[in-house]
Amino acid sequence: MLIRLALVLAPAVLAVATAVDPALGDDQGGGIYRAHPDAIQWHSVLLHWAWVLFVPAFLGLLRPIRRRGAVLARVAWCAAVFGLVTFSALMAYDLALLAMEQTLPDADVRRVDAAFQSMDWAVWGWQIPGLAGWAVALLLTPVAAAYAKVISWWTASAALLGSLLYLQFAISPLPLNLAGPVVMLVAYGFACRELARFRAAAGAPGAAVDRENAATGGAAPGRAADEPDTFGVFKDRVGRFGLVAAPVVFGAGLLTVPGLSPDIAEAVRQPGLAQASALLLHLSWLLFVPGMLLMMRRGRRFTTVAAAVTAFALMHFSGLMVGDYSDLAVRLTVPAELAEKVSDAFGGYALFAFGWAVPAMLVSLLGLIAVPIGAAADGLVRWWVPVLTGLGVVAFLAVGVGPLSVLSPLLLLAGYGLLARALPSRPLRAWAGTPAQEPEPREPQPQPAP
Numbered sequence: 001m002l003i004r005l006a007l008v009l010a011p012a013v014l015a016v017a018t019a020v021d022p023a024l025g026d027d028q029g030g031g032i033y034r035a036h037p038d039a040i041q042w043h044s045v046l047l048h049w050a051w052v053l054f055v056p057a058f059l060g061l062l063r064p065i066r067r068r069g070a071v072l073a074r075v076a077w078c079a080a081v082f083g084l085v086t087f088s089a090l091m092a093y094d095l096a097l098l099a100m101e102q103t104l105p106d107a108d109v110r111r112v113d114a115a116f117q118s119m120d121w122a123v124w125g126w127q128i129p130g131l132a133g134w135a136v137a138l139l140l141t142p143v144a145a146a147y148a149k150v151i152s153w154w155t156a157s158a159a160l161l162g163s164l165l166y167l168q169f170a171i172s173p174l175p176l177n178l179a180g181p182v183v184m185l186v187a188y189g190f191a192c193r194e195l196a197r198f199r200a201a202a203g204a205p206g207a208a209v210d211r212e213n214a215a216t217g218g219a220a221p222g223r224a225a226d227e228p229d230t231f232g233v234f235k236d237r238v239g240r241f242g243l244v245a246a247p248v249v250f251g252a253g254l255l256t257v258p259g260l261s262p263d264i265a266e267a268v269r270q271p272g273l274a275q276a277s278a279l280l281l282h283l284s285w286l287l288f289v290p291g292m293l294l295m296m297r298r299g300r301r302f303t304t305v306a307a308a309v310t311a312f313a314l315m316h317f318s319g320l321m322v323g324d325y326s327d328l329a330v331r332l333t334v335p336a337e338l339a340e341k342v343s344d345a346f347g348g349y350a351l352f353a354f355g356w357a358v359p360a361m362l363v364s365l366l367g368l369i370a371v372p373i374g375a376a377a378d379g380l381v382r383w384w385v386p387v388l389t390g391l392g393v394v395a396f397l398a399v400g401v402g403p404l405s406v407l408s409p410l411l412l413l414a415g416y417g418l419l420a421r422a423l424p425s426r427p428l429r430a431w432a433g434t435p436a437q438e439p440e441p442r443e444p445q446p447q448p449a450p
Contacts, residue, residue: 003060015181069148083133089319121275239294251409253280303374310367316360388415
């Protein structure tokens with residue numbers, strides 16, 4: 001139900017974000033942000049939310065795929081989880097530009113923007129993978145779902161048309177700029193219905209016809225029961241890897257903070273190291289996402305809900321590191337007192353704080369504690385595993401950046417490493433609309449002679 005809601009909500013939010021954009025048509029010069037501060041905030045935050053909502057929507061379309069279309073699904077899945085989430089984070093830079101335009105003269109704004117655009121870590125760590133993942137996810141996901149017969153080719157074609165219209169006319173004047181989001185809304189609305197029909201067919205006992213009917217509106221049973229789930233195996237492997245790699249990368253991000261100090265002056269003295277640290281911290285939170293997606297498939301109700309909420313919050317939280325780059329670009333370009341004014345203006349946007357930053361951080365950290373608790377309640381791990389992860393989160397909040405900052409990632413690595421190792425290869429319960437996993441048949445044991 002939530003996946004189908006995301007399929008409709010994501011293009012709807014995209015349409016609203018596109019409609020309120022004040023920088024449309026030929027009016028793209030400097031000063032636009034300064035002249036329309038409220039519209040820019042709504043546009044940036046809603047656009048971020050739209051792209052993040054597309055992630056569960058696309059994952060939902062890919063989820064029923066097993067073997068047919070598995071190669072396409074792997075590429076689209078990685079593009080959505082890693083690329084599209086990274087792209088959504090770039091919307092924070094629009095808010096940073098707004099803070100600059102409200103605080104600095106236009107000449108300084110142009111200098112800071114040029115400094116940001118010239119940062120290699122920002123270009124190769126954020127912009128290029130973000131843009132590539134965004135495009136691949138938009139264009140390949142409906143193709144993969146149609147090839148696997150989850151949706152019809154007509155629906156996939158309409159989704160592709162909507163994406164191409166958005167790419168072409170996103171900053172055109174109203175109402176032309178709405179053509180793409182509106183077509184996408186219609187297409188993914190139909191995809192929502194076809195996905196529901198496909199899942200119902202896959203769970204129907206005694207189904208006798210193939211999946212193509214389910215995707216095109218005919219009588220609808222599901223996939224062959226003996227079709228190997230190669231796509232599911234891929235997702236499980238990436239999820240287990242993420243649970244272990246995320247704390248390791250988190251530790252690397254903390255240990256590369258310039259001078260192991262929160263003092264911004266250290267970052268200004270070592271800008272390359274500061275950029276590397278911010279990217280590693282972004283990747284650490286992002287790598288937890290496939291781990292949470294794995295926990296959704298392995299736990300019972302509480303664990304599933306906690307993992308879903310945590311994964312969604314982590315998608316928002318990982319993007320906040322873009323603010324480190326924009327702040328560094330400002331401090332490398334203008335005097336310290338002006339940089340502080342820009343920082344205060346950026347931090348004072350209530351819509352950004354309460355619609356993105358604060359809930360993302362709180363829910364992510366609480367979720368990293370709640371998910372192992374759910375796993376322990378499900379009997380997957382011993383209770384001292386969530387104690388380790390909980391202490392890891394507390395250590396991060398208490399110690400922060402400093403010589404002892406390695407304590408938090410070590411505790412998280414111990415807890416989540418044990419969790420990844422203990423997870424079963426099959427879910428504890430079946431999802432609604434999908435057939436339950438049957439135990440592997442056992443060979444008959446010889447009976448002793450009387």
